[in-house]
Amino acid sequence: MESLNKPYYRIVAIPGEGIGPEVVQASLTILQQVAQLEGFTLQVDYGWLGATAFEQFGSYFPSATAQLCDRADGIIFGAVNQGGLLELRKHFDFFCNLRPIRIVNSLLHKSSLRPEKVQGLDMLIVRELVSGIYFGPSGRSSDDQGAYGYHTMLYYDHQMRRIARKALQQAQKRRGLLTVAHKENALPHLPWTRLVQEEATEFPGIVVEPMLVDNLAMQMVLNPQRFDVILAGNLFGDILSDIGGALVGSIGLLGSASMNADGFGLYEAIHGTAPDIAGKGIANPLGTLGACILMLQQWGEEQAAQRIMQAQDRILAQGYRTADLSPQKEEILVNTQTLVDLLLAEISTE
Numbered sequence: 001m002e003s004l005n006k007p008y009y010r011i012v013a014i015p016g017e018g019i020g021p022e023v024v025q026a027s028l029t030i031l032q033q034v035a036q037l038e039g040f041t042l043q044v045d046y047g048w049l050g051a052t053a054f055e056q057f058g059s060y061f062p063s064a065t066a067q068l069c070d071r072a073d074g075i076i077f078g079a080v081n082q083g084g085l086l087e088l089r090k091h092f093d094f095f096c097n098l099r100p101i102r103i104v105n106s107l108l109h110k111s112s113l114r115p116e117k118v119q120g121l122d123m124l125i126v127r128e129l130v131s132g133i134y135f136g137p138s139g140r141s142s143d144d145q146g147a148y149g150y151h152t153m154l155y156y157d158h159q160m161r162r163i164a165r166k167a168l169q170q171a172q173k174r175r176g177l178l179t180v181a182h183k184e185n186a187l188p189h190l191p192w193t194r195l196v197q198e199e200a201t202e203f204p205g206i207v208v209e210p211m212l213v214d215n216l217a218m219q220m221v222l223n224p225q226r227f228d229v230i231l232a233g234n235l236f237g238d239i240l241s242d243i244g245g246a247l248v249g250s251i252g253l254l255g256s257a258s259m260n261a262d263g264f265g266l267y268e269a270i271h272g273t274a275p276d277i278a279g280k281g282i283a284n285p286l287g288t289l290g291a292c293i294l295m296l297q298q299w300g301e302e303q304a305a306q307r308i309m310q311a312q313d314r315i316l317a318q319g320y321r322t323a324d325l326s327p328q329k330e331e332i333l334v335n336t337q338t339l340v341d342l343l344l345a346e347i348s349t350e
């Protein structure tokens with residue numbers, strides 16, 4: 001008999017293409033085990049996006065997928081090459097993208113930087129996800145000089161302000177430093193600095209530090225430990241977060257959460273479809289699993305989140321590595337399934 005007060009969550013899994021299906025399946029297996037151990041129920045429905053959706057429905061983001069997601073508690077997404085993802089983000093207004101970049105101790109020497117440069121590294125990129133140059137007026141045309149193309153970086157002030165408030169809230173929960181990526185020396189009509197500073201008057205104690213995005217990229221590789229929360233628009237946030245992958249040793253480790261104003265979210269790894277290794281069963285599932293941890297935390301299932309995190313840290317400390325982390329010497333190369341099996345065993349031991 002199911003107990004009546006047992007929490008029940010419904011998620012939509014959207015595997016997509018490339019390594020997407022492999023890393024989503026791996027993460028769901030682990031989530032189901034944690035659900036059992038922690039006493040909640042997970043119902044999983046499958047949705048379609050990208051190329052596989054196009055084959056079946058003639059649309060990269062079919063309305064069937066939108067409807068399925070409508071009543072869900074969260075969406076777990078794998079990866080797609082093109083089409084559908086931006087529409088999905090826009091459709092549910094997932095404007096607030098959180099990308100934590102944290103070093104795992106046992107992977108210090110996997111960083112592109114010397115271990116002492118990344119020891120203790122713990123930053124959070126807050127990326128605006130449904131506006132800016134990804135969604136501004138765009139097109140191709142031609143005039144007397146020839147054919148041309150354009151994408152417009154357009155932000156309403158209210159869009160910059162609402163993501164600024166999210167970033168300020170995150171800084172409040174963390175170390176209180178908010179670095180704002182901007183490019184006002186060249187793009188003065190996007191006044192991120194002023195708008196964030198105005199919002200910050202309601203967040204006493206938070207230090208707002210505006211930084212030109214080119215300099216910020218350099219500082220991220222010179223002195224990444226100095227950062228706490230970084231706020232960036234859509235394009236700059238995309239670029240900066242890949243630097244984070246190099247800092248922690250592999251982009252395959254990074255997960256992200258994209259939330260709308262209601263706290264409904266899309267959970268996905270930062271990496272793409274990785275066509276070179278797709279179907280080989282060797283992908284690193286920890287990025288998508290990291291995203292699932294963010295989902296559990298958003299639900300308030302902190303114990304479940306901790307269980308996975310601790311299991312992951314212990315397995316990595318024992319030297320198990322997927323190929324993206326190029327195992328050396330006494331480290332042990334494992335494929336996706338073996339890593340999942342190790343995690344499942346580890347999660348069950350307190």
Ligand code: IPM
Pocket residue numbers: 080081085238270272
């Ligand atoms: C990301 C990806 C996407 C983005 C691509 C696949 C459109 O690079 O989530 O970082 O640019 O937002």
Ligand code: MG
Pocket residue numbers: 238239242270
């Ligand atoms: Mg990206």
